[in-house]
Each structure stands twice: as C-alpha cells, then as structure tokens.
Amino acid sequence: MExxxxxxxxxxxxxxxxxxxxxxxxxxxxILFLIHYRLSFFFQHPQNITIPTLPWLLIFxxxxxxxxxxxxxxxxxxxxxxxxxxPERLPADDKLPxxxxxxxxxxxxxxxSVEVMNTVISAMALDYPPEKLHVYVxxxxxxDATLRCTKEAWNFARYWVPFCRKYGxxxxxxxxxxxxxxxxxxxxxxxxxxxxxxxxxxxxxxxxIRRIVQESHTDVAANNKLDHSSIIEVISEHHKExxxxxxPMLVYVSRKKRLxxxxxxxxxxxxxxxxxxxxISNSPHILVxxxxxxxxxxxxxxxxxxxxxDPQTSQSIAFVQFPQTFRNISEDDIYDSQLxxxxxxxxxxxxxAGGPAISGTNFYIKRxxxxxxxxxxxxxxxxxxxxxxxxxFIKTLVEDYKPCFIKDGESxxxxxxxxxxxxxxxxxxxxxxxxxVGFLYFCVxxxxxTGFTLHRKGWKSVYLYPKRPQFLGTATTNFNEASIxxxxxxxxxxxxxxxxxxPLICGPLKMSLVHLMCYLEAACMPLLCCLSVWVLLLxxxxxxxxxxxxxxxxxxxxSSYFR
Ligand SMILES: O=c1ccn([C@@H]2O[C@H](COP(=O)(O)OP(=O)(O)O[C@H]3O[C@H](CO)[C@@H](O)[C@H](O)[C@H]3O)[C@@H](O)[C@H]2O)c(=O)[nH]1
Numbered sequence: 363m364e365x366x367x368x369x370x371x372x373x374x375x376x377x378x379x380x381x382x383x384x385x386x387x388x389x390x391x392x393i394l395f396l397i398h399y400r401l402s403f404f405f406q407h408p409q410n411i412t413i414p415t416l417p418w419l420l421i422f423x424x425x426x427x428x429x430x431x432x433x434x435x436x437x438x439x440x441x442x443x444x445x446x447x448x449p450e451r452l453p454a455d456d457k458l459p460x461x462x463x464x465x466x467x468x469x470x471x472x473x474x475s476v477e478v479m480n481t482v483i484s485a486m487a488l489d490y491p492p493e494k495l496h497v498y499v500x501x502x503x504x505x506d507a508t509l510r511c512t513k514e515a516w517n518f519a520r521y522w523v524p525f526c527r528k529y530g531x532x533x534x535x536x537x538x539x540x541x542x543x544x545x546x547x548x549x550x551x552x553x554x555x556x557x558x559x560x561x562x563x564x565x566x567x568x569x570x571i572r573r574i575v576q577e578s579h580t581d582v583a584a585n586n587k588l589d590h591s592s593i594i595e596v597i598s599e600h601h602k603e604x605x606x607x608x609x610p611m612l613v614y615v616s617r618k619k620r621l622x623x624x625x626x627x628x629x630x631x632x633x634x635x636x637x638x639x640x641x642i643s644n645s646p647h648i649l650v651x652x653x654x655x656x657x658x659x660x661x662x663x664x665x666x667x668x669x670x671x672d673p674q675t676s677q678s679i680a681f682v683q684f685p686q687t688f689r690n691i692s693e694d695d696i697y698d699s700q701l702x703x704x705x706x707x708x709x710x711x712x713x714x715a716g717g718p719a720i721s722g723t724n725f726y727i728k729r730x731x732x733x734x735x736x737x738x739x740x741x742x743x744x745x746x747x748x749x750x751x752x753x754x755f756i757k758t759l760v761e762d763y764k765p766c767f768i769k770d771g772e773s774x775x776x777x778x779x780x781x782x783x784x785x786x787x788x789x790x791x792x793x794x795x796x797x798x799v800g801f802l803y804f805c806v807x808x809x810x811x812t813g814f815t816l817h818r819k820g821w822k823s824v825y826l827y828p829k830r831p832q833f834l835g836t837a838t839t840n841f842n843e844a845s846i847x848x849x850x851x852x853x854x855x856x857x858x859x860x861x862x863x864x865p866l867i868c869g870p871l872k873m874s875l876v877h878l879m880c881y882l883e884a885a886c887m888p889l890l891c892c893l894s895v896w897v898l899l900l901x902x903x904x905x906x907x908x909x910x911x912x913x914x915x916x917x918x919x920x921s922s923y924f925r
Contacts (some may be wrong), residue, residue: 437879438711449664460645495610504590507578629808655835680731680821687831699837716877717823720813807854820872
C-alpha cells in the first residue's frame with residue numbers, strides 16, 4: 363500500500379526536552395560536587411579527620427545508590443514523545459489484517475462475571491470488520507458458569523453489536539453505556555425505541571448471569587479450578603439461524619489443569635490461546651485484555667492498524683501499547699491506583715527511546731513477533747523441538763497460512779481434537795514455549811520480560827495515548843489489594859534485576875543506551891531504593907549505638923565526679 367499522506371505522526375516536544383536535559387545537566391553538576399565533597403573526606407590528612415569514617419562511608423554509599431537511581435530515571439525524560447494516528451486514512455476493510463482478541467479470566471468468584479462478560483461484549487463491538495475479528499475467552503478456572511455466561515454474552519452481542527454499528531456508538535461496553543445518560547435523551551424516536559429494547563435485553567442478560575453464578579455457588583459438584591480437562595467451544599456455531607448482521611466469532615477456551623503441574627499464570631494461559639487460536643483463526647495480530655479491562659472506545663483496533671498497515675513501520679513494530687485507565691478511582695487516590703507516573707510520564711519517555719514495555723493488557727501484538735515466521739522449507743524436526751509435536755500447529759507458522767477450522771459454519775471435529783491437545787498441560791514439555799517462544803515464563807511479570815526480550819531482539823513498539831481512554835478497567839482501591847499487587851510486581855522486577863537477564867548484563871544487543879536504561883530503571887529501582895534505605899538504617903544503627911556509648915561514658919564520668 364502506498365500512502366502519500368501518513369497514517370501516523372510522532373511529535374517530539376522540543377521544549378520539554380530542553381527543560382529536562384538542562385535540569386539533568388545542572389543536577390548532575392550538583393551531584394558531582396557532592397561526590398567530590400564526600401570523596402575529599404577520605405583524602406584528608408588523618409589528623410584532620412574529626413568525624414568517624416564508617417558513618418561517612420555508609421552515607422556516601424547510600425547517596426551513590428540514590429544518584430544511580432536518579433540517573434536511570436532520567437532515561438524517561440530524555441526524549442518523551444506522543445503520537446497521533448489517522449485511522450480514516452486506512453485502506454478499505456477488505457484489506458485490513460485479521461485480529462484475535464484474548465481475554466483471560468481465572469476465578470469467577472473473584473472476577474465478577476457481569477464485568478467479565480462486559481469485557482467480552484465490548485471486544486466484540488470493536489469497530490472492525492466482524493469476519494476479521496475473533497474473540498477468545500480463556501477461563502483458567504474451567505468453570506461451567508463462565509462457559510454458560512459466555513454463551514449468554516454471545517446471545518446479547520447479536521443485538522448489541524449491530525446496534526452499536528448502526529448508530530455509531532462511542533461506548534462499546536453495555537454496562538457503561540446504560541449506566542451513563544449517553545445518548546439517552548437524544549436521537550430519533552426509532553433510536554430511542556431500539557435503545558430501550560436493547561437496555562431491556564441487557565437487564566435480562568445481567569439477571570441470567572447472576573442466576574448462573576448463584577447456581578454455580580450452590581452446585582456441590584462445582585468445578586475444581588486447579589484440576590480439570592480442557593474445553594474448547596466455538597460459541598457461535600450453536601446458533602444455526604442466519605443473523606442479518608455478522609458478528610465476530612466467539613470461542614471459549616479452558617486449558618487442561620492438573621494439581622501436579624505448574625501452569626505459569628497468565629503467560630501460560632496466553633500461550634495456550636496462541637496455539638488454539640492458530641488452529642481456528644490464526645490472525646496475524648492479537649489484542650490482549652485482562653478480564654476487567656473493557657474496550658471503552660471501539661476505534662482502538664483501527665488506531666493500532668495505522669502502524670501495522672504502514673509498510674515503513676509494519677515490519678519493525680512488535681506491539682502497540684495503550685495505557686491502562688481505570689473507572690473506579692477515588693478522588694484522593696492515595697495509593698496512586700491510576701499508576702499516573704507509569705502511563706502519563708514513563709511510557710512517553712520509553713516510547714521516545716525505542717518503545718514502551720508491554721503493560722500486561724491493552725496491547726495489540728504481532729503473532730510473528732512472539733512465534734517467528736517460517737517458510738515451508740523449514741526443517742520439521744527443528745520446528746517440533748521448538749513448538750511441540752503438533753503438525754497442524756506447525757503448519758500455521760508458515761506465513762499467511764489460513765486454517766480451515768470452520769467449514770459451513772461447523773468446526774472440524776478432528777481439528778477441535780487437535781486444539782484440545784494443544785491446550786493440554788503436557789504439550790509444552792521439552793519445547794521452548796515460555797523460554798524462547800510465546801509469552802515468557804521467567805518471571806511473574808510476563809509482560810515486562812516478554813517486552814524486554816522482544817526489544818533485545820530488535821523489535822520496536824509504540825505507545826498510543828489518545829484523549830479518550832480506549833480501555834477502562836478496575837483498579838485496586840484499598841491498601842490490602844494494592845500491597846499484594848505491588849509486592850508481586852516488585853518481586854517480579856527484582857527477580858529480573860538479580861538474574862542473568864538483568865538488562866545491564868544481557869541488554870545492549872539491539873537497543874539504544876537510553877532504552878536500556880529505561881528497562882534497567884524499572885528492574886532495579888525497587889532494589890536501589892531498598893538498598894539505599896538499608897544502608898541508611900545501618901548508619902542510623904551505628905549513630906544510635908555511638909550515642910548510647912557516649913551517654914554511658916558521660917554517665918560514668920559524671921557519677922565518678924559526684925562521688
Ligand atoms: O493464572 C492466571 C492468573 C491470572 N490470569 C488472568 O490474568 C489477568 C491479570 O491477572 P491479575 O491477577 O489481575 O494481575 P494484575 O496485577 O491485576 O495485572 C497486571 O500484571 C500482570 C502481571 O503480573 C499482567 O499479566 C496483567 O496483564 C497486568 O494487568 C486477569 O484477567 C486474570 O484473570 C489468568 O488467566 N490465569
């Protein structure tokens with residue numbers, strides 16, 4: 363495709379760059395003076411040294427750690443950029459590439475089903491050709507209730523999606539749409555009547571979901587979320603009647619789980635989806651969503667495609683990241699649940715340096731970046747060693763391969779059986795899944811580590827921060843939840859910082875120094891801050907023991923004086 367007008371532009375804010383860099387230089391000069399001051403203490407004549415050396419050294423080490431943390435944090439301020447896209451300039455719908463949407467859920471008791479189904483419905487309502495959009499729900503709990511709710515959601519989507527398309531709704535999530543007064547009092551009488559009808563259907567959907575969930579709570583033989591077989595169901599094929607308006611395909615996937623096996627959390631679920639979806643739709647692009655993160659605006663897919671449809675960027679860009687925005691933020695937000703410092707500051711600088719890290723959810727990623735692409739001439743045995751024994755899956759790795767999973771509206775039984783094998787817990791044994799291909803398992807933050815590995819290999823990424831939030835989720839709002847989440851993130855980042863994958867050791871392959879510093883800052887910041895505090899505590903400990911020593915001496919002297 364040849365475009366005389368660009369599909370996207372990148373703006374560099376020169377003024378903020380000048381201010382940030384001047385501040386960095388001035389600050390560095392001040393730091394150099396401080397280092398000189400501290401160091402000169404050690405080169406004094408021993409007779410002039412009146413202060414004990416150890417506390418001086420401890421303070422100095424602590425300061426050095428904080429200087430290093432400050433230096434790394436400058437990487438985000440070095441070249442912040444923001445981007446604008448022009449989706450209206452995209453080629454015609456028939457030329458757009460297909461997209462698979464992955465929505466992962468793990469526990470129907472902790473993750474409210476109404477919310478999860480709203481995410482599913484909003485993804486189905488994305489403004490994209492329906493035959494090129496396939497939505498996959500991964501249910502790690504293997505819950506019958508979630509499967510039944512997904513079917514109900516599909517039923518509702520048959521009315522909701524055409525309604526959104528017909529009236530060009532800007533809110534794709536039914537719960538948000540109906541709970542706000544958006545469009546409620548405007549529009550023609552036809553629109554108002556139709557809106558009322560859909561709203562009633564939505565109320566029925568909510569009631570049904572709640573009933574299903576209640577029944578599952580009272581069901582004695584409820585599923586064991588840690589031990590169950592795999593289930594793959596193409597929801598749409600159960601409805602044989604022909605709908606006038608096409609809606610995206612919806613597939614329910616629950617991977618096999620056994621108590622004796624490690625399942626690698628979200629990354630494990632995503633890798634199963636990568637394999638199963640390859641057999642069904644094999645779309646070249648994938649949108650990953652957490653189950654509590656609904657599509658707030660239907661245009662995100664077209665916005666992301668502005669990079670993938672541009673021949674100049676399509677080969678190098680692995681993923682397009684959108685920020686995480688939340689709808690349940692309190693006015694005070696004392697724990698910064700919005701993560702403003704990440705999504706409003708750091709990611710803009712990360713983008714200017716080579717591309718942001720993957721943020722777990724809200725990103726469009728290229729299948730090729732995760733799996734590689736191969737020709738028919740590739741050695742089959744080598745591929746099997748890497749991707750596992752399934753011939754059918756290996757066929758899907760060949761570029762532009764289209765699986766014939768669905769024929770005349772029905773899925774092929776044999777391919778469905780094969781897809782179940784791909785979702786078994788032993789499929790990844792003796793393969794490179796999670797170590798070299800797919801989402802990587804090395805640390806609990808699969809997003810950070812997978813993004814870092816892609817950048818190390820030379821892939822780029824972009825950060826899109828449009829005015830209207832494209833995705834909206836629920837944030838942690840109390841101390842308990844926030845501390846659990848932060849503990850997981852910090853321990854994940856620290857495990858990378860102290861491993862052989864520390865960006866300092868294995869980073870500088872195909873990344874710029876500033877980009878490397880961005881990754882290094884994320885990995886090392888918790889460690890650097892803790893270490894500096896630890897050294898300071900050592901110092902305080904030293905000071906207090908010295909103080910008690912002096913008080914003791916003083917007491918002994920004064921008591922001997924009065925005797
Ligand atoms: O074994 C698991 C664990 C989690 N999930 C799903 O993964 C998503 C994220 O998990 P959550 O426990 O909510 O983690 P958060 O800390 O809220 O999520 C952030 O951090 C994670 C890495 O720790 C990323 O995977 C997420 O995408 C990112 O939003 C949710 O939809 C879960 O249902 C699974 O499917 N299987």
